[in-house]
Amino acid sequence: EKGGYATFMEKEINEQPHAVADTLLGRTDESGRLVLDELRISEEQMRAVDKIVVVACGTAAYAGMVAKYAIEHWARIPVEVALAHEFRYADPVVDERTLVVSISQSGETMDTLMAVKHANDLGALTISVCNTHGSTIPRESDAVLYTHAGPEIAVASTKAFLAQITACYILGLYLAQLRGGTYADDAASVMHELQDIPAKISDLLGRMDRVKEIARFMADTRSVLFLGRNVGFPVAMEGALKLKELAYIHAEGFAAGELKHGPIALIDAGQPVFIIVPSPDTPHELHKKVVSNIQEIRARGARTLVIAVDGDEDVVPFADEVIRVPKCSPLLQPLLTVVPLQVFALQLSTAKGLDVDQPRNLAKSVTVE
Ligand code: M6R
Secondary structure, X not given: XXXXXXXXXXXXXXXXXXXXXXXXXXXXXXXXXXXXXXXXXXXXXXXHOOEEEXXXXXXXXXXXXXXXXXXXXXXXXXXXXXXXXXXXOOOOOOOOOEEEEEEEOOOOOHHHHHHHHHHHHOOOEEEEEEOOOOOHHHHHOOEEEEOOOOOOOOOOOOHHHHHHHHHHHHXXXXXXXXXXXXXXXXXXXXXXXXXXXXXXXXXXXOOOHHHHHHHHOOOOOOEEEEEEOOOHHHHHHHHHHHHHHHHOOEEEEEEHHHHHHOHHHHOOOOOEEEEEOOOOOOHHHHHHHHHHHHHXXXXXXXXEEEEEEOOOOOOHHHOOEEEEEOOOOHHHOHHHHHHHHHHHHHHHHHHOOOOOOOOOXXXXXXXXX
């Protein structure tokens, strides 16, 4: 049942090309226009949406953070990301023009379910991005956009995360197409580029030997930091969560721009830091800014583990290790940059002799509030 792999997590990491490809399947017509027939909300209602709130927990919430950058850019609708358990007991500004997007692999997470019910009570439109057919959250929502990652057994989420991000891109592009505007014409070309991502993930999975080696030598590490910017920021958070869950190592993800506002004080000799570097064509010179962050922490003794796209030579002088990922458009990068971090956490957990698929104190789906 593990398909020849030692753990479900390893199997699921290797299924990620399919998770993305299957989630993309059947969403466009011959001309490349998105057609979301399964959506039970009318086009008119979708066009009237003036605000989106994503509600989710854990890894699914990080997918929501990626979605915020993409949907705001393409569809020009403001997006908030709320942890479901915080949304439920705050006083959120939500009405019938708000689209509340819940993201959940299991469709049974109680915190997320309660947030959806609350959104329904407030009159919002609710749509569920979910991986499990017939589960509770899609049933309680006005509409559902299924991810097709297949069953995810390991407690630590991997392929569902990539599928959730993919589904959120589809939603953002659909909204852009529906509402017209500057990026409406881009929908087809982004969908086209997304079709190439599964092959790039496969390519990347074939290059993980060095990442595994790095992990094996770090079994005694007590703390690891992760830095990213823009869509790399949620990837940094996700890398840290994977390490906490799987290897019981203290880990924190930061927005790289925040370093100088405090976290840089943590850097001392030998501190391992993963840096997710935006590709050089990312707007606003973010690439240059992150490269100078690497330089700053390296000067303070950090051990810099740099995730950078193929051909980015600017990082080399300041990197103790360069982990290469294939190139793609800046907004799509999380589908690639998170993969080495998943493999790293898996390998470190294995090196420590821990139970990869069933970490202590955790359940696959959290059905209590
Ligand atoms: O089933 P869900 O997507 O609603 O689960 C949400 C979180 O509990 C889940 O992503 C959790 O953070 C994972 N253990 C992360 O690996």
